[in-house]
Amino acid sequence: KADHLHSANHDRLAEILGAVTRRAQDRAALAGAEVKAMALAALRATREAEVTSHGQQLAxxxxxxxAGEHVGDTRFDGTRSAAIFPGDLPRASDLLGHPDGARTTDLRIVRFQPPYVPDAASGAGTTWPHIRLDRALDFLIGDRLA
Known part of the structure; x- marks a missing residue:
């Protein structure tokens, strides 16, 4: 869910996904498959904003x-919107640990309500917000549509 991070961290997310699936990717490549790890959100639940806190710009x-999610002492009820600084993702090597199996970083990710998307019958004609779903579909089936 790339929408749970600011876009400044999407490259790191793709790096982590690639590291987690590296052995499977290698096996698939040996069988002739093309494999790609990418940061995406099929249904985007957040938007990005810059917030100034204590004189510092935060992405x-x-x-x-x-409902029930929390950041520090703030607990959310599932009814109100909030701007959250998710922090920066660590490098894949720091998150996934070292060859001895020790992890050096833990993550806490806030879960979000899906956005309101008008019913197609209402005539609103809107599409679901997403992140790179179009690129994923192009990678998977784009050549079949050409």
């Missing part, structure tokens, strides 16, 4: 956290 995400 935040804005959405409605699920």
């Amino acid at each position: 935040c995400i804005v959405g409605t956290p699920l």
Whole structure:
């Protein structure tokens, strides 16, 4: 869910996904498959915003956290929107640990309500917000549509 991070961290997310699936990717490549890890969100639940806190610009995400989610002492009820600074993702090597199996970083990710998307019958004609779903579909089936 790339929408749970600011876009400044999407490259790191793709790096982590690639590292987690590296052995499977290698096996697939040996069988002739093309494999690609990418940061995406099939249904985007947040938007990005810049927030100034204590004189510092923070790259935040804005959405409605699920009821019961919390950040520090703030607990969310699932009804109000909030700007959250998700922090920066660590490098894949720091997150996934070292060859001895020790992890050096833990993550805490806030879960968000899906956005309101008008019913197609209403005539609103809107599409679901997403991140790179079009690129993923192009990678998977684009050559079949050409």
